Amino acid sequence: MTRAEDTRERILFGAEEVVLRDGVAHLTLEAAASQAGISKGGILYHFHTRAALVTAMVQRLSSSFDADLEREGGLSGRPGAFTKAYLQATFGSSGEVAEGRQRRLGAAVIAGVAADPELLEPLRERFVAWQHALVADGLSPASASLVRLAADGLWFTELLGLAPLEEDLRSSVRDELLAHLDSALAPHPAPTASQARTGRGTRHPRGGKNAP
Amino acid sequence: MTRAEDTRERILFGAEEVVLRDGVAHLTLEAAASQAGISKGGILYHFHTRAALVTAMVQRLSSSFDADLEREGGLSGRPGAFTKAYLQATFGSSGEVAEGRQRRLGAAVIAGVAADPELLEPLRERFVAWQHALVADGLSPASASLVRLAADGLWFTELLGLAPLEEDLRSSVRDELLAHLDSALAPHPAPTASQARTGRGTRHPRGGKNAP
DNA sequence: GCGGGTTTACCGTCTGGACGGTAGAGTCGC
DNA sequence: GCGACTCTACCGTCCAGACGGTAAACCCGC
Numbered sequence: 001m002t003r004a005e006d007t008r009e010r011i012l013f014g015a016e017e018v019v020l021r022d023g024v025a026h027l028t029l030e031a032a033a034s035q036a037g038i039s040k041g042g043i044l045y046h047f048h049t050r051a052a053l054v055t056a057m058v059q060r061l062s063s064s065f066d067a068d069l070e071r072e073g074g075l076s077g078r079p080g081a082f083t084k085a086y087l088q089a090t091f092g093s094s095g096e097v098a099e100g101r102q103r104r105l106g107a108a109v110i111a112g113v114a115a116d117p118e119l120l121e122p123l124r125e126r127f128v129a130w131q132h133a134l135v136a137d138g139l140s141p142a143s144a145s146l147v148r149l150a151a152d153g154l155w156f157t158e159l160l161g162l163a164p165l166e167e168d169l170r171s172s173v174r175d176e177l178l179a180h181l182d183s184a185l186a187p188h189p190a191p192t193a194s195q196a197r198t199g200r201g202t203r204h205p206r207g208g209k210n211a212p
Numbered sequence: 213m214t215r216a217e218d219t220r221e222r223i224l225f226g227a228e229e230v231v232l233r234d235g236v237a238h239l240t241l242e243a244a245a246s247q248a249g250i251s252k253g254g255i256l257y258h259f260h261t262r263a264a265l266v267t268a269m270v271q272r273l274s275s276s277f278d279a280d281l282e283r284e285g286g287l288s289g290r291p292g293a294f295t296k297a298y299l300q301a302t303f304g305s306s307g308e309v310a311e312g313r314q315r316r317l318g319a320a321v322i323a324g325v326a327a328d329p330e331l332l333e334p335l336r337e338r339f340v341a342w343q344h345a346l347v348a349d350g351l352s353p354a355s356a357s358l359v360r361l362a363a364d365g366l367w368f369t370e371l372l373g374l375a376p377l378e379e380d381l382r383s384s385v386r387d388e389l390l391a392h393l394d395s396a397l398a399p400h401p402a403p404t405a406s407q408a409r410t411g412r413g414t415r416h417p418r419g420g421k422n423a424p
Numbered sequence: 425g426c427g428g429g430t431t432t433a434c435c436g437t438c439t440g441g442a443c444g445g446t447a448g449a450g451t452c453g454c
Numbered sequence: 455g456c457g458a459c460t461c462t463a464c465c466g467t468c469c470a471g472a473c474g475g476t477a478a479a480c481c482c483g484c
Binding site: 425426427428429430431432433434435436437438439440441442443444445446447448449450451452453454 | 455456457458459460461462463464465466467468469470471472473474475476477478479480481482483484
């Protein structure tokens with residue numbers, strides 16, 4: 001049991017490694033095998049088909065993000081907590097280590113979409129669930145969705161290396177999103193003298209339903 | 213000439229079609245060929261190698277977006293114009309038609325990253341240029357980048373079908389981003405009576421450099 | 425506590441098919 | 455009749471998956 005699960009982990013880890021290093025096109029069973037220090041037959045014992053391997057990679061990704069959300073307090077039930085957790089889980093606390101992990105996990109998506117779009121189905125379902133949680137988080141749906149889009153955008157651009165933001169700009173954006181989030185939490189803040197009201201633009205714009 | 217360019221277009225169009233319908237894995241020369249109503253040899257006349265085909269798809273994507281930016285007035289030089297154009301070009305004016313086009317063009321990215329990450333190099337350069345233009349657009353770098361991330365996030369989630377926003381939520385978010393953008397343009401708005409001031413949260417947070 | 429049987433975990437080889445790319449022979453407009 | 459364009463074989467390679475084998479781990483009656 002422990003033995004087998006350990007090997008499984010090594011295989012998944014190795015597969016991610018291959019994708020990041022050589023690109024998805026080079027993710028063959030043999031490549032993943034040798035990366036994990038195992039034979040091709042060995043891989044096929046754990047994953048009956050190549051698609052099964054990729055699926056496992058994708059599932060690993062979404063459950064990892066779920067864990068992050070919980071660790072960031074997204075399930076506390078406090079209004080805005082989920083959105084904030086979504087933001088923090090994506091932007092990460094310390095950018096250095098997190099980035100590698102983000103990219104590592106993103107490799108799964110790349111592998112998934114490359115192999116066959118329908119392998120992303122389980123991931124799609126998770127995204128729908130997250131979107132549900134976001135719009136029902138106590139903020140206006142638009143504000144929560146805005147935060148989500150920005151977070152997803154960050155992840156995406158860093159994943160593909162499409163002009164990812166520099167460290168300091170990145171944290172400025174995060175701060176700005178956090179501020180936006182706070183202001184969206186208190187739409188009618190009974191303006192207390194000098195404390196600037198940051199509201200408006202975030203009064204509830206009709207009760208949005210959620211993603212398809 | 214016209215004849216050849218026409219065929220070239222048909223090939224690129226067909227290739228996108230295949231990616232969207234069957235997934236990147238099925239984008240073979242033969243598949244693209246038969247989609248374009250041509251033979252494999254015919255394709256190889258126009259694109260000496262498969263990589264050349266994918267590269268052309270990617271270039272088509274970025275120049276198309278550049279055209280959108282210009283059409284949206286992004287090159288007017290007015291402060292904030294580029295950021296606004298970036299936003300509008302991504303969110304599109306009418307969501308129906310635009311979405312198909314977005315996905316169609318996104319197919320190129322998928323194809324690129326799947327085949328070989330380094331085929332995205334030209335696209336990376338474009339992204340860097342856009343990011344440059346954004347941070348130098350007259351708003352705070354963080355505000356401009358925030359808008360960019362949200363736009364990229366929208367594109368990405370719609371591309372992969374990862375819980376894309378519904379039509380009305382989508383436009384709510386766009387409106388909120390536009391409001392954010394306006395407020396970032398006028399950081400010290402000399403509050404004119406009842407007109408709500410939407411500022412703060414966007415005062416310039418140090419002069420961020422731009423992406424690597 | 426030992427031998428026979430079963431399961432688990434893995435290995436190495438083989439094959440059928442797909443795919444990128446090549447060679448060369450048309451075809452057709454000008 | 456030339457050159458741009460397109461076609462039809464064809465080759466070599468690569469890879470997923472099948473398959474048969476092996477060796478250790480684990481029962482389990484006795």
